[in-house]
């Protein structure tokens with residue numbers, strides 16, 4: 556098949572469990588047979604024939620530079636606020652302090668709404684709009700709700716956001732300000748998901764052909780395209796490091812879209828022949844309050860168990876039952892990575908160090924990656940000469956007061 560430049564080469568969606576294929580040009584959620592997320596697949600052979608790193612590099616900045624391997628058919632339909640192409644800084648002072656000579660951070664704090672959630676929601680809202688949606692619903696620990704509210708406003712759509720009452724006040728204020736419907740829920744994102752689902756069910760009418768009357772569920776991994784937006788972090792990392800990936804990437808893991816998305820990006824770039832087979836070890840960081848992935852990793856399982864849930868200052872990491880547990884754990888195992896938990900006290904300490912040694916005002920989730928790195932260094936799991944990239948997923952300004 557021939558594609559014109561900048562057109563999506565999206566071919567189909569695939570269930571990673573049963574390998575069944577799904578039509579990508581109608582609205583899809585999950586593989587109901589396997590209760591699994593769906594993954595977007597592209598004609599990567601074709602892309603590798605006509606697209607070069609130079610082509611992508613010279614386009615205007617932002618994640619939409621990667622349109623051939625993003626799902627939107629009509630680029631003119633994109634809903635954008637300037638997301639993506641965040642900087643990667645070296646951290647010489649902090650590196651010396653931790654004992655890592657090649658330490659870097661990818662600073663996602665300057666995305667719209669102050670977190671990398673903007674990437675996923677820009678792409679997912681754009682694609683859903685293209686497929687006819689005009690009303691969204693999302694359960695969120697906080698930041699995804701703020702991002703959805705912004706992109707829905709930008710697109711002229713309605714959004715219903717279900718958020719724990721204990722979530723950060725800034726997110727609640729952002730959702731209200733953007734004119735979305737905010738519903739505060741007792742408990743965690745798990746309880747928010749239950750309420751969001753029943754509200755959505757009450758508002759959908761399967762008899763009606765008109766999908767516009769339905770609320771479209773934007774929950775993490777319950778539709779295929781937030782992952783595609785988050786994937787662009789991996790594409791940018793590869794490009795920024797001159798197509799030689801770092802040895803270790805440390806990622807604060809909640810629902811896992813960033814971790815799974817970066818790994819998907821590396822696989823696609825490898826299939827296109829743009830990178831070699833030296834992939835990073837992917838390290839998932841969680842909090843001691845809510846460590847389902849860490850527990851599963853310690854017991855060498857590929858699914859999470861009955862959850863533990865307690866409050867933490869890192870609200871984005873309070874995800875007791877990640878729906879994509881298998882994809883997250885597969886990524887950690889396949890990369891020969893690791894999973895570990897840190898305490899709120901360690902996170903606070905690390906956020907001070909980032910601010911004082913490098914001037915970086917990190918989200919608590921982002922600071923958790925530094926706290927984890929110090930433990931990994933002490934345990935000898937990361938060595939002085941490893942090239943290590945920390946993911947600062949959001950801005951510390953959202954929670955500074």
Ligand SMILES: *Cc1c(COP(=O)(O)O)cnc(C)c1O
Nearest residue numbers: 809810811812813871920948949
């Ligand atoms: C949501 C969030 C995370 C966790 O991301 P997942 O893709 O759900 O694992 C980490 N940091 C921040 C700031 C977040 O908002």
Ligand SMILES: [Zn+2]
Nearest residue numbers: 570573586589
């Ligand atoms: Zn399936």
